[in-house]
Amino acid sequence: MGEIEMTTFATAGQIVPEDSFTRLLDRLPPEAELLSWEGAAFPAGEIRQRVGRLTHGLADLGLRRGDRIAVMLPNSPTWVVLVFAAARLGVAIVSLNPRLGAKEVRDLVIRTGAVALVHDSGYRNGASAQVLATAGELPSLRHVIDACPEPRAGVVAGAPVSSLTSLDLDRPGEISIGSADDPLLILATSGTTSLPKLVVHLQGRVACHARHGGQVLGLDEAGSRVLLMLPLCGAFGFTVGFTTIAAGAVLSLRDGFAPEADVTSMQTERVTTVFGTNDMLLKLLQTSEEQRPFPSLRYYGHANFTPGLDDLPEEAEARGVRVRGCFGMTETLALFSAQPDEAPLSQRQHGGGFPVDVGATFRIRDPETGVLAGAGEVGLLEISTPNIMAQYLDDNESTRAAFTEDGYFCTGDIARKETDGSFTFIARHSDVLRIGGYLVSPVEIEDVIRRHAPVTACQVVSVALPEGVRPVAFLVLEAGAQFDAASLESACRSDLATYKVPVRFFVLDSLPVTDGPNGSKVKKSALREMAKENIVR
Structure with a gap:
């Protein structure tokens, strides 16, 4: 069949790409509240002043245009200030999860050639300092910057330590060197079977995506x-x-997910929007005994990372929490698309929707x-967006392979084209089972x-047997x-076609998972290996 004309959000007006990422901050009124952190309000003017001072310090x-600075910090206003300061200099942020191990940190610092690294030696009782001390030689690092009030010296051999203050x-x-075409952000993909690819995003593209997203998602509303x-x-x-900052909304920032504290914040601060995973939403609802605990909440933008919560969207809406599915990936950044707010729950509860960027x-291709x-x-699913990643760092072969000849990015995801022109995410292509000549969703x-x-919990994978590829199920039972x-x-056998019936059911105490900054994901590769070891002889 031929390609159907795409539909997008009618409210998304044309936005001219920014000259630099820092324009997102510079265009805000100085008195406007930008951040809320630990009970304190930070207006845009104050953040802008801090950005200017740190730019001079870096x-x-x-640090010079084209350099890379690794940031290994938990959430805080400092994270935001660092991104804008680096953007002013034309320096790219290498984003490191502060919970990474020594081998992972070493790999990412060496592969990106980061010349400086920012961490907090006091975070988690000195865990990040210990990681850096055991990471081995990091020859590209010329500076370590410590956000702790009492910096710890000597964590990286040959790299002097400076306090952030x-x-x-x-x-x-004012220093303002960075431009729209300068790299802003380098993120590692979440691959579990090989070294992660390093995704490079440019200042102008990230800024444009943030402004479009804020408009389409209603974050620019009063x-x-x-x-x-x-x-x-x-x-x-x-x-x-x-995206929140670009829209001029207030970003109420937290260091991690703490359901009881977050419920209190949502109620006392009159939070209008929350984005998170479906299991986070479940815990928020379980924490409050009120029938409608969040009267100010307009919607919860969710990603369905945790299987088995199919009834959650309906339960949430019965308690006044409107859910709105989104879709994104490291290469497009999050919020590439979102379900229309006016769509019925049967559509809104799924990932996918319409692209947010003009x-x-x-x-969708067979x-x-x-x-x-x-x-x-x-x-x-294949995607085309003007705000896609620029490249996989130092990997031209993978960059070329990720795109079609006419410039569409190959997501590796299975999706369904809907009659209204939107799409519904179904599964990762690598997770889809090819059984009996058919593509079968494990869901x-x-x-x-x-x-x-x-x-x-339940996960289904496939294993190759002498009689062909067959599904295998792994289960975690309820207590007792x-x-x-x-x-x-x-x-x-009663509910499924014969070729879809699992050949074996294995009971586990828990499913193997890998933790990442976007949440925990089941390690399907580990389950496939278990199936091979226990069935294929």
């Missing part, structure tokens, strides 16, 4: 206040944080024939298992529950 250390220099004049519990070091948290489109899909058809099988077995494999197999 320049005095010798010593770089808060009040100098005359009184908007966004609670951010997601880490700024990840694509999801970074996008939400700076000029952004998508198409993975077997290469033919473009029409309404109601499923295939591989379909997992839903049947959850209906018929006392499980708290008894498991009857024969009964479950019979139920699956």
Whole structure:
């Protein structure tokens, strides 16, 4: 079938790309509240002054346009100030999760050639300092900057330590070197089977995406206040944080997810918008006993990272929490698309929707024939947006392979084209099972298992057997529950096509997961290895 004309949000007006990322901050009124942190309000003017002073401090250390500075910090106003200061200099931020191990930090610092690193030696009882001390030689690092009030010296051999406060220099004049085409942000992908790719985003593209997102998602409406519990070091948290700033809304910043404290903040600060994962939403609702705990909340923008919470959107809306599915990835940043706010729950609860950026489109292609899909058809999702990543760092081969000849980015995701011109995310292509000549979503099988077995979690993968590829299910049982494999197999045979029925059911204490800045993800590769070891002889 031919390509169907794309539809986008009618409210998204044309936004001219910024000259530099710092324009997002410079265009805000000085008196406007920008950040809320630990009970204190930070107006835009104060943040702008801090950015100017830190820019001078980084320049005095010798950082120059084209350099890279690794940031290994938890959420705080300092994170925001650092991003804008680096952007003024034309220096790229290498975003490091402060919970990374020594091997991961070493790999990312060496591969990016970061010349400076910012950390807090007091964070988590000195955990980051210990990681740096055991990371081995980091030859590119010329400076370590410590955000702790009492800096710890000697954490990286050969790299002198400066306190962040010593770089808060009040100098005359303003440094503004960075431009739209300068790299702003380098993020590692979440690959679990090989070294992560390093995604490079440019200042102008990130700024333009943030402004479009703020407009489409209604963050520019009067009184908007966004609670951010997601880490700024990840694509999801970074996008939400700076989209909020671009819209002129108040960013209520938190260091991590603490349901009881976050519920209190949402109520006392009259938070209008929250973005997070579906399991975070569940914990927020479980924390409050009120039937409608968040009267000021306009919607919860969610990502369905945790399987098995299919009833959550309906339960949330019954308690006054409107859910709105989004879609994004490291290469596009988060919030590439969002479901329309006026759509019915049956549509809004899923990831996908319409692109938020003007000029952004998508198409869905049959993975077997290469033919473009029409309404109601499923295939591989391809994306075109003017605000896509610039490249995978120092990896021209992977960069070329990620795009089609006409410039669409190959997401590796399976999606369905809807009749209204939007799309619905279904699964990662690598997670989709190819059984009996058919593409099968594991979610379909997992839903049947959850209906018929006392499980708290379930994941289905495929394994190659002599008779062909077959599905295998891994289950985590409810506390004290008894498991009857024969009964479950019979139920699956009743509800599913024969080739979709798992050949084995394995009970685990917990599913293997990998933790990242955007949340925990099940390690499907580990499950596939377990299946091979226990079935294939």
